[in-house]
Amino acid sequence: xxxxxxxxxxxxxxxxxxxxxxxxxxxxxxxxxxxxxxxxxxxxxxxxxxxxxxxxxxxxxxxxxxxxxxxxxxxxxxxxxxxxxxxxxxxxxxxxxxxxxxxxxxxxxxxxxxxxx
Amino acid sequence: xxxxxxxxxxxxxxxxxxxxxxxxxxxxxxxxxxxxxxxxxxxxxxxxxxxxxxxxxxxxxxxxxxxxxxxxxxxxxxxxxxxxxxxxxxxxxxxxxxxxxxxxxxxxxxxxxxxxx
Amino acid sequence: xxxxxxxxxxxxxxxxxxxxxxxxxxxxxxxxxxxxxxxxxxxxxxxxxxxxxxxxxxxxxxxxxxxxxxxxxxxxxxxxxxxxxxxxxxxxxxxxxxxxxxxxxxxxxxxxxxxxx
Amino acid sequence: xxxxxxxxxxxxxxxxxxxxxxxxxxxxxxxxxxxxxxxxxxxxxxxxxxxxxxxxxxxxxxxxxxxxxxxxxxxxxxxxxxxxxxxxxxxxxxxxxxxxxxxxxxxxxxxxxxxxx
Numbered sequence: 001x002x003x004x005x006x007x008x009x010x011x012x013x014x015x016x017x018x019x020x021x022x023x024x025x026x027x028x029x030x031x032x033x034x035x036x037x038x039x040x041x042x043x044x045x046x047x048x049x050x051x052x053x054x055x056x057x058x059x060x061x062x063x064x065x066x067x068x069x070x071x072x073x074x075x076x077x078x079x080x081x082x083x084x085x086x087x088x089x090x091x092x093x094x095x096x097x098x099x100x101x102x103x104x105x106x107x108x109x110x111x112x113x114x115x116x117x
Numbered sequence: 118x119x120x121x122x123x124x125x126x127x128x129x130x131x132x133x134x135x136x137x138x139x140x141x142x143x144x145x146x147x148x149x150x151x152x153x154x155x156x157x158x159x160x161x162x163x164x165x166x167x168x169x170x171x172x173x174x175x176x177x178x179x180x181x182x183x184x185x186x187x188x189x190x191x192x193x194x195x196x197x198x199x200x201x202x203x204x205x206x207x208x209x210x211x212x213x214x215x216x217x218x219x220x221x222x223x224x225x226x227x228x229x230x231x232x233x234x
Numbered sequence: 235x236x237x238x239x240x241x242x243x244x245x246x247x248x249x250x251x252x253x254x255x256x257x258x259x260x261x262x263x264x265x266x267x268x269x270x271x272x273x274x275x276x277x278x279x280x281x282x283x284x285x286x287x288x289x290x291x292x293x294x295x296x297x298x299x300x301x302x303x304x305x306x307x308x309x310x311x312x313x314x315x316x317x318x319x320x321x322x323x324x325x326x327x328x329x330x331x332x333x334x335x336x337x338x339x340x341x342x343x344x345x346x347x348x349x350x351x
Numbered sequence: 352x353x354x355x356x357x358x359x360x361x362x363x364x365x366x367x368x369x370x371x372x373x374x375x376x377x378x379x380x381x382x383x384x385x386x387x388x389x390x391x392x393x394x395x396x397x398x399x400x401x402x403x404x405x406x407x408x409x410x411x412x413x414x415x416x417x418x419x420x421x422x423x424x425x426x427x428x429x430x431x432x433x434x435x436x437x438x439x440x441x442x443x444x445x446x447x448x449x450x451x452x453x454x455x456x457x458x459x460x461x462x463x464x465x466x467x468x
Contacts, residue, residue: 005123005205012212020219021226025399029163029171033263033398035189036270039156040391042196046146047384048345048376054146057200066202070211072152072193073204076186083174085183087190088122094187095129102137109138111282142282146384150281153387157274164267165259165462228399239439240356246446254453255460263397263405269423273390280380288380291434300436303427304445306386307438310423317408319417321424322356328421329363336371343372 006088009077017078028083035075042068123205126194134195145199152192159185240322243311251312262316269309276302357439360428368429379433386426393419 003011017023045065046054057065080087120128134140162182163171174182197204237245251257279299280288291299314321354362368374396416397405408416431438 005121005208009208009212016212016215019221020224022224022228024226025228027168027171028174029166029168029267030398032160032163032171033267033270033394036153036156036160036267036274037391037395037398039153039189040270040388040394043149043153043384043391044388046149047381047388049146051144051146054144054149055199057145062200062202065200066197066204066207067211067214069193069197069202069204070207072156072189073208074211076189076193080183080186082172083179083182085179085186087183087186090183090187091122091126091190094184094191095126095133097184098133104136107137107139109141111139111142147281150277150380150384150387153384153391154274154278154281157271157277157387160267160274161271164264164271238356239442243442243446250446250449253455254458256458256462258460259462261402261405262408263400263402266394266397266405270387270390270394273387273423277383277387280383283380285378285380288378288383289433291379296434296436299434300431300438300441301445301448303431303436303438304441306390306423306427307442308445310420310427314417314420316406317413317416319413319420321417321420324417324421325356325360325424328418328425329360329367331418332367338370341371341373343375345373345376 004088006077009074010081013074013078014081026078026082028079031075031079031082035072035079038068038071038075042072121205123194126191127198130191130195131198143195143199145196148192148196148199152189152196155185155188155192159189238322240311243308244315247308247312248315260312260316262313265309265313265316269306269313272302272305272309276306355439357428360425361432364425364429365432377429377433379430382426382430382433386423386430389419389422389426393423 017026042065045061045068077087079085080090134143159182162178162185194204196202197207251260276299279295279302311321313319314324368377393416396412396419428438430436431441
């Protein structure tokens with residue numbers, strides 16, 4: 001049975017850091033900074049685009065965005081590992097909170113109260 | 118066999134948006150902004166902490182950080198879905214790039230050239 | 235003669251921090267985090283808006299955005315002060331670089347190579 | 352009498368954009384994204400540094416940080432101009448709010464409730 005992607009990445013990142021003696025740099029504070037920096041790089045790909053352009057990236061741009069998205073995921077997984085956070089469980093918990101916060105009948109087609117996913 | 122977490126979240130977010138007619142708001146440009154905003158909220162949890170404090174979050178703080186991390190993951194999964202990006206494949210590709218960029222013997226214990234994971 | 239705004243803010247922030255014994259928290263690393271967090275809060279105001287909505291904020295929204303913009307400026311001024319950076323001089327230097335990087339005749343109406351201001 | 356820096360920058364940025372026909376790209380939504388992206392680049396300079404390293408940047412690093420800080424300021428000034436926000440007035444208003452929110456006697460040496468400047 002294949003391993004879950006998040007668990008697989010967590011384990012590969014642990015090994016990657018251990019081999020390079022990088023645990024000393026992977027304090028959660030630093031990792032939160034690196035995560036935010038990568039989110040900013042991803043953002044920059046979209047900053048001058050129209051909605052139409054953003055929804056139809058050319059293959060080269062999509063490939064660049066994919067690698068930025070990967071950077072965000074890798075730092076996120078590593079941050080959660082160093083904080084003792086189960087990321088998959090947290091995502092499930094947040095989805096449950098969102099379902100309660102945004103009832104279907106009140107949220108349909110509204111972006112006004114919609115300040116979180 | 119349980120579904121992979123990233124695929125599971127992608128499908129749940131699709132259903133969540135469809136039920137609320139929110140696809141109209143989920144342009145990749147908007148999602149990249151939401152992702153960066155959530156990364157900023159996560160960052161704010163760590164901004165005044167020492168390394169020692171950041172590495173030993175109290176349970177309440179850890180719970181808050183977990184929900185911010187979940188927000189980042191949910192927007193990231195949704196963004197990749199709307200861009201036609203396979204996030205798990207992108208993460209594997211980026212890990213391969215990083216392994217080549219940071220050879221073990223040259224990278225050990227170095228943070229000087231270390232500006233990416 | 236009134237003092238320049240940036241100098242005025244720098245001095246008020248120095249006094250503000252000194253009165254509260256907050257210099258101990260105002261390491262440039264922490265201030266860069268706080269700045270990025272505030273930029274993220276500013277971003278969140280715009281994340282679900284159309285271009286038309288973003289260009290015509292209602293007075294209440296404009297007031298909120300103004301305070302977020304102020305937060306960004308205050309942390310930026312404080313960060314530069316703690317790093318020994320003359321922010322006004324840096325802005326002039328960057329404008330000169332931009333003028334050279336984006337010659338009028340080649341840049342007119344182009345956003346393609348336009349990844350910096 | 353020299354012009355105030357913020358007014359001076361606002362006017363130079365207006366001329367810069369007008370010459371290049373860039374007003375079409377300078378929607379507040381785009382500018383908020385560019386601002387956040389630049390804040391992220393500034394953040395990346397500090398992400399692997401200790402507090403000691405961050406507080407004692409070498410001249411070359413300080414020069415790079417200065418240009419990133421300039422980018423943040425330029426986008427911030429431009430964003431406020433396009434939103435009809437008086438940035439200097441907003442900064443004064445925010446300082447007054449902060450003085451009330453963080454009374455000297457209660458805030459001295461505390462970072463616990465200290466989640467804003």
